[in-house]
Amino acid sequence: MGYKEDFFKKYIINSKSKTYQKMLKLCNQAARSNVNIMLVGESGSGKDVTARYIHYMGRRNEMPLVTINCSSYTETLLESELFGHVKGAFTGATNTKMGKIENANHGTLFLDEIGDLSLQTQIKLLRTLETKRIARVGSNEEKEIDFRLITATNINIDDAVIDHRLREDFVYRISTIVIRVPSLRERMDDFEDLLNFMLKKSQEENDIIISEISPEAMKFLYEYDYPGNLRELKNITDRMVVLSEDGVITEQGIPIVHSIGRKNKSNCEKKIMPLRDFRDEKEKEYLIYVLDHFDNNVPDASRALEISERQLFNKVKKYDLRGNHH
Ligand SMILES: Nc1ncnc2c1ncn2[C@@H]1O[C@H](COP(=O)(O)OP(=O)(O)OP(=O)(O)O)[C@@H](O)[C@H]1O
Numbered sequence: 001m002g003y004k005e006d007f008f009k010k011y012i013i014n015s016k017s018k019t020y021q022k023m024l025k026l027c028n029q030a031a032r033s034n035v036n037i038m039l040v041g042e043s044g045s046g047k048d049v050t051a052r053y054i055h056y057m058g059r060r061n062e063m064p065l066v067t068i069n070c071s072s073y074t075e076t077l078l079e080s081e082l083f084g085h086v087k088g089a090f091t092g093a094t095n096t097k098m099g100k101i102e103n104a105n106h107g108t109l110f111l112d113e114i115g116d117l118s119l120q121t122q123i124k125l126l127r128t129l130e131t132k133r134i135a136r137v138g139s140n141e142e143k144e145i146d147f148r149l150i151t152a153t154n155i156n157i158d159d160a161v162i163d164h165r166l167r168e169d170f171v172y173r174i175s176t177i178v179i180r181v182p183s184l185r186e187r188m189d190d191f192e193d194l195l196n197f198m199l200k201k202s203q204e205e206n207d208i209i210i211s212e213i214s215p216e217a218m219k220f221l222y223e224y225d226y227p228g229n230l231r232e233l234k235n236i237t238d239r240m241v242v243l244s245e246d247g248v249i250t251e252q253g254i255p256i257v258h259s260i261g262r263k264n265k266s267n268c269e270k271k272i273m274p275l276r277d278f279r280d281e282k283e284k285e286y287l288i289y290v291l292d293h294f295d296n297n298v299p300d301a302s303r304a305l306e307i308s309e310r311q312l313f314n315k316v317k318k319y320d321l322r323g324n325h326h
Pocket of ligand 1: 010011012013041042043044045046047048049050112197230231234
């Protein structure tokens with residue numbers, strides 16, 4: 001059981017942000033069940049960490065959590081990773097090998113980057129989810145299997161279905177509960193704690209002690225808008241700690257590329273983009289705020305926005321805000 005304690009030591013789960021607290025509540029509720037969970041959210045926002053959190057909070061926490069990143073393999077290799085194979089199933093299959101799904105038996109299977117699954121693998125996975133049986137590649141012998149599936153993606157699922165990259169029946173099956181992991185920008189109430197946590201980690205990892213942060217560096221840290229979320233925050237603290245001088249983080253540590261994601265207060269600093277994209281970006285931000293304000297009550301929110309519930313539902317779909325409404 002040491003894994004669970006280890007997890008809570010390695011990451012900060014306590015949150016001061018209402019949006020993040022809501023997500024944690026949803027995770028706790030979902031963890032108690034056996035349903036398939038889909039995590040959506042920007043890259044680096046902590047989907048992998050959230051999947052582990054759900055696993056450790058659930059009934060299967062003493063059983064294995066097996067993670068597989070779908071974008072790291074070719075189609076054939078991924079199928080063999082997932083389902084295993086028998087000797088001679090394909091060139092190079094010199095031994096019989098157990099797949100990750102079998103490894104996850106009675107535990108949790110976490111599939112990251114599901115947007116990269118081929119259509120054929122989606123069909124095979126769908127069949128496994130429906131029959132709760134698997135066969136290794138090259139064999140007809142089926143074995144009963146029991147696992148909870150958690151998937152994650154940073155792409156817009158509805159677009160992927162429209163573009164026929166993801167099968168609708170597969171998506172339907174794996175998304176019984178959709179949980180949206182908020183970006184760092186949406187949980188700035190946690191920023192100070194996360195920053196201190198990352199700074200502490202960066203100091204330990206690099207064996208450097210920091211006693212002071214210059215006002216310029218501090219200003220940057222608080223004004224930057226972190227398109228790469230928690231992962232980027234950690235990269236930035238690493239950089240600042242490594243480039244510190246006599247224990248002081250100076251402007252030397254401020255990354256040069258930051259102009260892309262800097263929080264823009266004046267119009268002349270804004271990134272240039274088509275007006276349509278700008279409107280969409282702002283609309284999405286505002287809808288997240290309004291839905292949050294009304295505790296995700298669509299009738300109340302649509303009334304305040306003076307649009308129909310249907311219109312609001314369509315926008316929720318368009319901007320992939322679904323995780324907020326389960
Ligand atoms: N709650 C947390 N406390 C501390 N660090 C965290 C937390 N959540 C995420 N991190 C750190 O942020 C980084 C990104 O997290 P994670 O890999 O979970 O994101 P992701 O959303 O799965 O990213 P991607 O979409 O690129 O796969 C990791 O280095 C992780 O250690």
